[in-house]
Amino acid sequence: MSEVRSHADDVRLRAMLVAADEAALTEAYDRHAPSAYALAARITGDPCCAEDAVQEAFVELWRHPERFDPGAGSLRTWLCMLARRRAIDLVRRQSAQRTHLTRLAGQAPTEPTVEDDVLGAAQAKAVRECVRDLPQLYRDAIALAYYYGLSYRQVAVELGVPEGTAKSRLRGGLRLLAERMEAQGYSLTGQ
């Protein structure tokens, strides 16, 4: 799927969703639920919680489609952001923060079970490879911030390092990942 077509599809789905056209909701679900579910499952480590997070993300989209701005990012990114936030909320309700490092240690990268479009699959593979190639210290800081919603100060506490160290690992890792993806010619709109 080309970036232009992906953007046009997102704008079309947004208009239909605003008009309460249920076909748009099912189309958005069929396209993007696998990304949102994989993300929620990685965060929660629990299929039931992941299902709840995905359901809440799509219901939120259905209730307030106007909040999705196709000019600022793709529908897939938007839905994943909603699912991520719900998943983090569920994890926070259910477990103590001290389990983070344990979870990270056991969180080997999973291989995809469904890849429904060629560009999305290629891009996802590139992301996984870029993450894999990051130094472990950067990966841990990013995982704590992104998958668990921790600030760099909280990351410092979790990792037992000075705040400045946590900040530089987190921001250095984020920057490296962005640079490596862009160096491979990827942009955000094809997601």
Add this chain to the structure above:
Amino acid sequence: MSGHPDDLLEAYAFGDCADPSVAAHVGSCGACSALVSTAARTAAWLSASHFEAPPIALRSRMLTAARSARAPSISSALDAYAAQVASFGVLLDGLSARDWQAPVTGGRTVAELVSHLAANDARVADDLGLSAPPSVRLSPSARLSPPPGGLLPVAGLSSSPVAGLSSSPVARLEWRDRSDRLLRTVGSRADLLGHPVRLAGRIPVRRPLRDALTQRAFETWIHDSDVREAIALPPVSPPPLHLARIVALGLALLPGAMDSAGRGRPGTTVFVRLTGPGGDSFVVPMSAGPASGGSPVAEIRLPAERFGRLLAGRIPVPASAAEISGDRSAALDLLAVAATLGCE
């Protein structure tokens, strides 16, 4: 970095922080904006780095929950308008700052044309007694802040070919607000479809909302074509089913318009054969007065898409290349009045 919300920047970039003071700071601080941009881009990539099919039952469970949160539309009356809103939205997202100032037909700029369209959309909502949502009353700078829980207008995304809505003219934001308002309201209120509202155009006419929605699709399509012409892009026609609705509405308005223009011919009809996608055949009375039941005095034949543009006043009658047989004067009268049914 005293004064910078340093520890909140990643949370803001990941969509976890809706604190307006953070948004305001990021919007005005180049260093923080750059950090947020990098973090937001990375988050977007990370979010879709894996795929995993959810359990099959989740789909129906989600739909049940969605339906209870907001009822789905039960009408297809919005289809044509929603399709044109989507098409126009994509077009506007791709405009450069220079494009927005390009001249279009009628002596307007693209930005002024979009404002005009937004005003006509708003008029339908006003006739339905809907008040404007708070977002359209905000100042331009306030509109640029992300909504609670919203994705960020990140400066770094401007490298994307479709990013940059945050720098769009106010007209773009106004039009989206107005079209959103109409789509959302009508999508949940099928009972309003028979409610009479004013149509846009030179002649004051009130028609049921369902006709006004077809007219909104018509005007949005025509202005989509105007903008495309202004920036040297080829025009795009509506899907045939939607075009068929548009030309049928135009023909339904014609008898009254003939009378208003002083060219009504009670008891006279013209056979109009619209060809190509969206085409059909119609017997059109030349007055809203009583019909005589007699045979059409003339036949007009032209492509439906061309007739749609003629209705909007974008193609002069002599240039329409309409094939006419029978009473030429009657046929030309009908076409001349048809060409006044645009929404200017």
